[in-house]
Amino acid sequence: MLVDTVVVGGGVIGCAVADALARAGRKVHLLDATLPGRATSASAGGLWAVGESIGLGCGVILHAQENPDAEQAGPMPLPRVFMDFLLAGNRQFPRLGPELKERTGIDVEVESGTGLLYLLYEDNHVQHARQLQDWLGQESDLMVTWSPEEVRDHDPCLTDELAGGVFFPGDNQVNPMLLAEAWKRSAILAGAEFHPCRVERIERAGKSFLLHSGSERWESPELVIAAGAWSGDLAQMVGASLPVFPVRGQIVCTETLSRTLRSNLSTPDCYVLQKSHGEVIVGSTTERSDFGTQVRPGDLRDLARGACRAVPGLASLAVKRTWAGLRPGTPDEFPVLGPDPDIENLYYATGGFRTGIVAAPITAELVACSILGTTPSFPQEPFLARRFRDAPGPEASQRDSSSSSRTESDSVA
Amino acid sequence: MSAPDVLVIGGGPAGMGAALEAANSGLTCVLVDESPELGGQIYRAPLPEAEQAMSPHPHGAYLRQKVRESSGIEVRTGCSAWGVFEGPEVPVSSEGSTIVYRPKALVIAPGAYEFVPPFPGWTLPGVMTPGAAQILVKTMGIEPGKRVILAGTGPFLPAVASQLVRAGVGVTAVLEASPRHHWWTLPWHGFRTPSILREGLGYLATLRRARVPILYRRGIVEVRGGERMTHVAHAPLDDHWAPNLSRREEIEADTLCVGYGFVPRVHLAQSAGCELEFRDEQGGWVPRRDAEFATSVEGVYSVGDGAGVAGAWSAESEGRIAGLAIARRLGALEPGDFDRQQRPWRTKLDRLTPIRRALDRICRIRSGLFESIQDDTLVCRCEELPWKTVRSAIDFGADQFRSLKVATRLGMGPCQGRFCWPATSRMIARQCQVGVEQVGPSSARPPLRPVSLGCLASMDEEAR
Numbered sequence: 001m002l003v004d005t006v007v008v009g010g011g012v013i014g015c016a017v018a019d020a021l022a023r024a025g026r027k028v029h030l031l032d033a034t035l036p037g038r039a040t041s042a043s044a045g046g047l048w049a050v051g052e053s054i055g056l057g058c059g060v061i062l063h064a065q066e067n068p069d070a071e072q073a074g075p076m077p078l079p080r081v082f083m084d085f086l087l088a089g090n091r092q093f094p095r096l097g098p099e100l101k102e103r104t105g106i107d108v109e110v111e112s113g114t115g116l117l118y119l120l121y122e123d124n125h126v127q128h129a130r131q132l133q134d135w136l137g138q139e140s141d142l143m144v145t146w147s148p149e150e151v152r153d154h155d156p157c158l159t160d161e162l163a164g165g166v167f168f169p170g171d172n173q174v175n176p177m178l179l180a181e182a183w184k185r186s187a188i189l190a191g192a193e194f195h196p197c198r199v200e201r202i203e204r205a206g207k208s209f210l211l212h213s214g215s216e217r218w219e220s221p222e223l224v225i226a227a228g229a230w231s232g233d234l235a236q237m238v239g240a241s242l243p244v245f246p247v248r249g250q251i252v253c254t255e256t257l258s259r260t261l262r263s264n265l266s267t268p269d270c271y272v273l274q275k276s277h278g279e280v281i282v283g284s285t286t287e288r289s290d291f292g293t294q295v296r297p298g299d300l301r302d303l304a305r306g307a308c309r310a311v312p313g314l315a316s317l318a319v320k321r322t323w324a325g326l327r328p329g330t331p332d333e334f335p336v337l338g339p340d341p342d343i344e345n346l347y348y349a350t351g352g353f354r355t356g357i358v359a360a361p362i363t364a365e366l367v368a369c370s371i372l373g374t375t376p377s378f379p380q381e382p383f384l385a386r387r388f389r390d391a392p393g394p395e396a397s398q399r400d401s402s403s404s405s406r407t408e409s410d411s412v413a
Numbered sequence: 414m415s416a417p418d419v420l421v422i423g424g425g426p427a428g429m430g431a432a433l434e435a436a437n438s439g440l441t442c443v444l445v446d447e448s449p450e451l452g453g454q455i456y457r458a459p460l461p462e463a464e465q466a467m468s469p470h471p472h473g474a475y476l477r478q479k480v481r482e483s484s485g486i487e488v489r490t491g492c493s494a495w496g497v498f499e500g501p502e503v504p505v506s507s508e509g510s511t512i513v514y515r516p517k518a519l520v521i522a523p524g525a526y527e528f529v530p531p532f533p534g535w536t537l538p539g540v541m542t543p544g545a546a547q548i549l550v551k552t553m554g555i556e557p558g559k560r561v562i563l564a565g566t567g568p569f570l571p572a573v574a575s576q577l578v579r580a581g582v583g584v585t586a587v588l589e590a591s592p593r594h595h596w597w598t599l600p601w602h603g604f605r606t607p608s609i610l611r612e613g614l615g616y617l618a619t620l621r622r623a624r625v626p627i628l629y630r631r632g633i634v635e636v637r638g639g640e641r642m643t644h645v646a647h648a649p650l651d652d653h654w655a656p657n658l659s660r661r662e663e664i665e666a667d668t669l670c671v672g673y674g675f676v677p678r679v680h681l682a683q684s685a686g687c688e689l690e691f692r693d694e695q696g697g698w699v700p701r702r703d704a705e706f707a708t709s710v711e712g713v714y715s716v717g718d719g720a721g722v723a724g725a726w727s728a729e730s731e732g733r734i735a736g737l738a739i740a741r742r743l744g745a746l747e748p749g750d751f752d753r754q755q756r757p758w759r760t761k762l763d764r765l766t767p768i769r770r771a772l773d774r775i776c777r778i779r780s781g782l783f784e785s786i787q788d789d790t791l792v793c794r795c796e797e798l799p800w801k802t803v804r805s806a807i808d809f810g811a812d813q814f815r816s817l818k819v820a821t822r823l824g825m826g827p828c829q830g831r832f833c834w835p836a837t838s839r840m841i842a843r844q845c846q847v848g849v850e851q852v853g854p855s856s857a858r859p860p861l862r863p864v865s866l867g868c869l870a871s872m873d874e875e876a877r
């Protein structure tokens with residue numbers, strides 16, 4: 001079958017890209033295997049543009065895991081362009097929600113007004129908060145610092161044992177699964193074709209890509225790799241090298257509960273948020289891993305402890321399920337978007353790591369623009385795959401990622 | 414953390430059989446069951462406070478006593494195992510506290526649950542499973558209703574119907590989906606297991622005496638009512654169990670027991686990472702096992718109805734053989750002794766095979782069963798999902814549990830798809846015109862039993 005563009009991977013990113021291309025008039029085929037560990041199915045759906053960029057959410061957990069000795073280590077912000085990128089993504093949600101609902105009938109549950117609250121348990125956490133405010137700029141309205149009393153006034157179900165809190169009013173949430181599903185349906189309604197299948201092999205036939213899955217084949221002059229944590233394998237199939245690796249996240253979900261939590265919560269142990277169906281989600285480990293999706297009792301226990309510490313009343317809630325997803329990680333924690341530096345008409349839309357959901361709208365825009373040859377609303381430079389070309393091999397660059405890619409002044413700790 | 418030689422999950426005939434043989438060979442054994450008493454489904458003991466309840470099954474009482482007498486077996490009732498992690502490591506919770514077991518060998522024997530297909534009206538009060546009605550009369554001495562109809566397939570229907578009759582409950586009719594002449598082949602297949610035939614004939618005789626008709630080749634097409642069901646509509650079925658709606662009839666009834674056989678509870682084995690295979694005749698997905706009932710995961714065994722529905726006698730025999738195999742594996746039993754001791758149980762299993770196979774053929778689920786489902790019939794009760802929502806997700810390319818779940822919330826409720834998936838996966842197979850095995854099993858996400866967040870937080874420090 002000869003088609004304009006093939007997108008491999010139907011997570012939130014592949015679906016968003018397929019939708020953008022299909023609505024621009026391309027004949028798109030979206031191929032997805034829905035493998036166990038699909039990050040979009042595992043995700044908490046936090047739209048924490050500021051929180052994650054300055055190193056909260058999964059960031060603090062990752063940082064603590066990778067620096068077990070640094071007792072005092074606090075949040076580690078990523079370079080500022082990353083926050084601007086996520087903010088550009090986050091800004092689109094209030095418009096995107098109603099649009100998707102209109103096109104597909106699916107409500108992707110964009111929430112506004114909840115905000116993200118980082119709980120400060122100890123005095124050195126308060127110190128970190130000051131440094132974060134310095135980093136953002138004293139006049140910034142992206143962050144507000146609260147006393148323990150202000151935190152308790154905001155949400156009385158939180159623990160008493162607090163040294164304060166930091167509130168990010170613009171960091172809300174969405175339903176990540178429905179978001180991907182709505183984009184997928186929107187793409188299909190705009191003429192895209194969806195094929196549930198696993199791409200096993202890709203050949204080059206002249207300038208085209210020939211994709212194989214079982215007895216099925218697709219031939220396309222244009223290929224987008226949006227295969228999440230598996231993107232490296234796909235790149236390898238076409239002879240490219242892409243340093244994307246799985247970063248496992250184990251997560252806990254409770255039974256439904258009437259609306260209880262005022263805000264999304266981030267703590268040094270875990271994050272806690274209540275979804276619109278009422279389930280409370282407690283996440284998440286952030287482990288460089290293989291492709292296994294097992295959960296470990298000890299890790300689940302630690303997450304549960306973190307949640308009960310933040311909100312003691314949650315202890316009586318029944319746990320409904322636990323699972324693990326695989327984030328598409330990159331050495332510098334930046335996504336990989338746009339063309340391959342060497343292979344013509346090969347594009348990447350991957351490496352969303354711990355912020356692939358909030359970044360999805362702007363990700364789709366950047367990738368679609370680079371394929372369609374139009375100008376995006378945000379510079380593509382920092383995310384191009386060619387940044388890896390001169391870097392050391394993937395093994396080495398993974399190991400010293402936390403130091404090499406960040407400048408001294410970015411570090412808060 | 415506790416490290417017995419053997420951990421057995423499930424105290425039915427299969428689990429008790431395994432524990433008895435392992436302990437007889439000198440191994441230390443922990444037997445956990447979430448019910449208040451050992452016995453499992455068939456040998457379920459009446460609650461002490463229920464005076465009207467029926468007397469317990471003598472073989473069940475015998476097994477229970479043997480287990481209680483064995484010094485090698487620590488019995489923990491009222492305890493749920495909620496997952497099997499790498500190791501194997503098994504957390505077991507009761508009343509808010511959790512112990513993690515790390516046994517040398519694990520036996521999974523959790524039994525089966527009833528298969529209920531959706532149909533219009535199936536969520537009305539008064540609709541229940543035969544097993545639920547049985548528990549009401551057997552352990553609590555409570556009448557499920559005044560005018561009861563049983564519908565479905567399999568020998569469990571006349572068994573429960575006659576138990577209800579003997580308990581004084583008014584049974585209006587039994588509807589069996591398969592034709593009568595199929596049933597009359599059973600004596601020929603069952604001549605080596607006369608006790609089973611006698612048991613079945615006994616049920617039929619009880620029903621005949623009470624003038625309860627058994628209507629063959631009949632199935633439910635709808636249940637109607639207001640606050641509680643009042644009417645059952647049924648129709649004749651063809652060879653694929655598709656109803657002939659032009660010959661629909663209605664009967665008044667306040668209770669309908671629907672059961673189309675059993676589904677093995679494979680989620681523990683699945684969470685242990687055991688490979689599954691699809692065996693339609695054994696109730697669906699079952700763990701792949703060798704001749705001694707070891708699964709694909711080292712040291713993990715799976716026996717009884719939870720590994721493939723085959724009845725209580727097979728369950729006990731499988732458990733006994735697995736218990737002996739574990740003893741041999743852990744060096745507590747010489748290979749020669751193993752051969753000798755397992756032989757009677759093997760013979761018993763072989764003798765049961767012909768009647769088992771015949772029953773499997775008669776009662777295998779046929780695809781016409783789902784023909785009465787309407788667009789707005791709920792298929793996932795927990796999330797109140799109508800069939801049309803699932804169908805539209807299928808139209809948009811979802812074709813397995815993982816993709817349907819995220820598209821529709823199917824199986825995202827408290828039951829996690831355990832109850833809806835056996836039927837829904839068959840409906841999807843029918844819709845997509847593929848085999849059920851291609852649609853795949855549901856996923857098993859711990860905790861497989863309710864555990865509170867606080868209970869999880871208080872788990873053993875040593876857990877990995």
Ligand SMILES: Cc1cc2nc3c(=O)[nH]c(=O)nc-3n(C[C@H](O)[C@H](O)[C@H](O)COP(=O)(O)OP(=O)(O)OC[C@H]3O[C@@H](n4cnc5c(N)ncnc54)[C@H](O)[C@@H]3O)c2cc1C
Pocket residue numbers: 008009010011012013014031032033034035036037038039040041042043044045046047048197198199200226227228229230231234248249250251283284324325326327328349350351352353354355356357358359
């Ligand atoms: C526990 C957890 C919590 C998270 N929380 C948040 C959060 O709160 N906020 C946020 O913004 N982000 C969060 N993330 C990150 C976010 O979920 C991911 O960055 C994002 O979902 C990545 O989307 P994707 O489409 O790139 O990858 P995926 O969703 O993994 O999709 C990739 C798809 O490609 C398919 N595929 C792979 N190989 C093949 C092949 N050979 N053929 C066909 N198909 C193939 C897979 O089956 C899969 O469906 C979280 C992640 C995890 C794991």
Ligand SMILES: Cc1cc2nc3c(=O)[nH]c(=O)nc-3n(C[C@H](O)[C@H](O)[C@H](O)COP(=O)(O)OP(=O)(O)OC[C@H]3O[C@@H](n4cnc5c(N)ncnc54)[C@H](O)[C@@H]3O)c2cc1C
Pocket residue numbers: 422423424425426427428445446447448452453454455456492493494495522523524525526527543544545547572675678681716717718719723724725726728861862
């Ligand atoms: C509802 C029902 C009623 C039945 N009634 C009859 C009948 O009247 N006559 C007849 O001949 N056959 C009957 N059967 C079939 C018969 O019970 C089975 O063939 C036989 O009991 C199988 O034995 P088993 O040991 O494999 O499983 P079971 O007897 O079902 O025993 C399994 C045990 O495991 C326990 N368990 C399950 N999961 C867990 C867990 N996670 N943690 C701890 N414990 C757990 C359960 O509490 C149960 O006690 C019935 C089956 C069902 C499902």
